[in-house]
Amino acid sequence: MAPRCTAALLIASLAGCGGGDSAAPAAAPAPSPVPTGKITLSSTNYRNASTLAMGVSSSAFWYSRLAVEVVNDLLNVPLNFLPTPCPASGSMSLELTDQNKDRSLDPGDTVHIRWNQCSALGTTTTGLMRVELTAATQIPGGREYQITVIIADLNIDSGQMGIPPFAVNFSAPVHYTHTATSDHTVINGADFTSGQVAGDPGTSELVIDYLQDYASQTYTYTVSGTVTSNALGGQFDFATPLPFTGVVGEYPGMGKMTLAGGANSSARLSEEGIAAADNATVFIAVDSNGDGIVDASDAQIPWINVVPQRLFSSFTEQPGVVGVPIP
Numbered sequence: 001m002a003p004r005c006t007a008a009l010l011i012a013s014l015a016g017c018g019g020g021d022s023a024a025p026a027a028a029p030a031p032s033p034v035p036t037g038k039i040t041l042s043s044t045n046y047r048n049a050s051t052l053a054m055g056v057s058s059s060a061f062w063y064s065r066l067a068v069e070v071v072n073d074l075l076n077v078p079l080n081f082l083p084t085p086c087p088a089s090g091s092m093s094l095e096l097t098d099q100n101k102d103r104s105l106d107p108g109d110t111v112h113i114r115w116n117q118c119s120a121l122g123t124t125t126t127g128l129m130r131v132e133l134t135a136a137t138q139i140p141g142g143r144e145y146q147i148t149v150i151i152a153d154l155n156i157d158s159g160q161m162g163i164p165p166f167a168v169n170f171s172a173p174v175h176y177t178h179t180a181t182s183d184h185t186v187i188n189g190a191d192f193t194s195g196q197v198a199g200d201p202g203t204s205e206l207v208i209d210y211l212q213d214y215a216s217q218t219y220t221y222t223v224s225g226t227v228t229s230n231a232l233g234g235q236f237d238f239a240t241p242l243p244f245t246g247v248v249g250e251y252p253g254m255g256k257m258t259l260a261g262g263a264n265s266s267a268r269l270s271e272e273g274i275a276a277a278d279n280a281t282v283f284i285a286v287d288s289n290g291d292g293i294v295d296a297s298d299a300q301i302p303w304i305n306v307v308p309q310r311l312f313s314s315f316t317e318q319p320g321v322v323g324v325p326i327p
Helices: 011-015 046-074 273-277
Strands: 089-097 110-120 123-139 142-157 166-179 182-194 203-213 218-229 234-247 254-260 266-270 281-287 296-302
Touching (some): 046 142, 046 166, 046 182, 046 203, 046 218, 046 234, 046 254, 046 266, 046 281, 046 296, 089 123, 123 166, 273 281, 273 296
Antiparallel strands (some): 089 110, 110 123, 142 166, 166 182, 182 203, 203 218, 218 234, 234 254, 266 281, 281 296
């Protein structure tokens, strides 16, 4: 199969942001040992914590989506096991744990994709992604996959000033369903042990349920998890008691994410107040001591400062996942 880039700008874009554009936590030296206690959410960190929660879940979704694209491209086709050149420099190669010895990816097989100083769109990548296809089923109008993705020491250098190179270690079970009118991705237990976002070598555990309904041109995005942030100095939990919903291709029009920190502190990122009338913006607030009184808030933060709009774009219009090409 000829080398090509799939879904433009995935790893390259992940390498260039901490979940959003300007509000991501600043890069900081990793403390030793890694912080484990709950941080107190306050007026000094609630914006970065809210942005980090969205950024980490977005990263987990896109790495899982990359695994889906690998299966879409390689399922039941003859594979090329020779190293192939990357667009700018370096190479990539495939290895296959081939249960039925037919030299193609089938249920029960595992494909290993290795990048060796692979340069594309200004980003250089070295490392391994392993995609285990547990099940693949044709369903009316589409297909259904059960996948396990493991990314091991995927070293990414964006080539951008102010963004240090970082290593991604990530695993997730992915249940993906595509029909003629929908795309549904469920990630029940994603785990970052490093590289959750650029500039913050912390860890996280996540659950994601993301449905795009093309019949109504709407989406529903539900996430929850725990993030340990080196930049912020500890842990916090987050969830979406009211899923983010909106028109495909636009930022959410409804939804709320809550964050829970130490000392009864909490924060929320939600479509409320004047932000609810403008889906390009979102409301963020913090209660630093659990007394029910907002201690600091932003009535309208641009969504683009929190997470790229690409997260809410139609998957049917995205030509592939990129940054690193796949054979």
